[in-house]
Amino acid sequence: MIVYLNGQYLPLEEARIPVLDRGFIYGDGVYELVPVYRRRPFRMAEHLARLQHSLDGIRLANPHTTAEWETIIRTLIDKHDFDDQAIYFQVTRGVAKRDHAFPQGVAPTVFMMSNPLPTPSAAQFANGVAVVTAEDNRWRRCDLKTISLVGNVLMRQLAADAGALETVMFRDGFLTEASASNVLTVQGGRIVAPPKDHHILPGITYGAAEEFARDAGIPFDIRPIPRAEAYAADEWWLSSSTKEVLAITTVDGRPFAGGKPGPVFQRMHALFKAGTGRG
């Protein structure tokens, strides 16, 4: 595997960063993951705009122009022979003597890699997936895609411990998101999704689902979803770049929404396949 590190393309085994990198010491950095379908990046502009939002949020200057990012992404795609790829990249505040305050005059660290795009199995699309639920105890800037992910890691592990795929979270009685996915609901034929505020990551897949729904004439509402309303919903979905849209059919060990993917999910799944050029 060929990776990109600070201006160089090199084999993964040869990529090294110093232990004083602030990404390692503080989790002081941000990341992105762009899915690539049939060698074409999906919604690259949106991912690069979210990267800028995350960098602004942690007060780190963007080390590259949009054109430079696009060139590196395309070069990495070309260097790998699998067609569907997950381009991961992260920017940290660089290498400096350990001190919480920002170092002066330090170059950021830029690391990028491509892996085969993990996609859900046919069984997961057909039968839906299991989740557990938990109180969202993460910080209040979940809109920033930071590499400080221990809160999300602990949430995801709750699911793993229970043999489930994801942990769906509620904060102060309202649905937020899952540990590495957004959560959307269907209520009376309308898709209802939580607002893209500081409590959730503004998912690019969520945005794509919103656009596909609007184009197909499926009503898409965005508003806070109280817990009771969430539990009364007809369908719950997960969305993310590596999950696309998946129906949730088991919640905390009990069948949910009739225990099978609902009709609006089926439509969105088809819209998603078509919208990513694989329909």
Ligand SMILES: Cc1ncc(COP(=O)(O)O)c(C=O)c1O
């Ligand atoms: C916490 C969290 N929410 C939502 C998402 C979905 O974002 P996207 O659709 O851009 O992959 C992710 C993706 O990794 C995530 O980590």
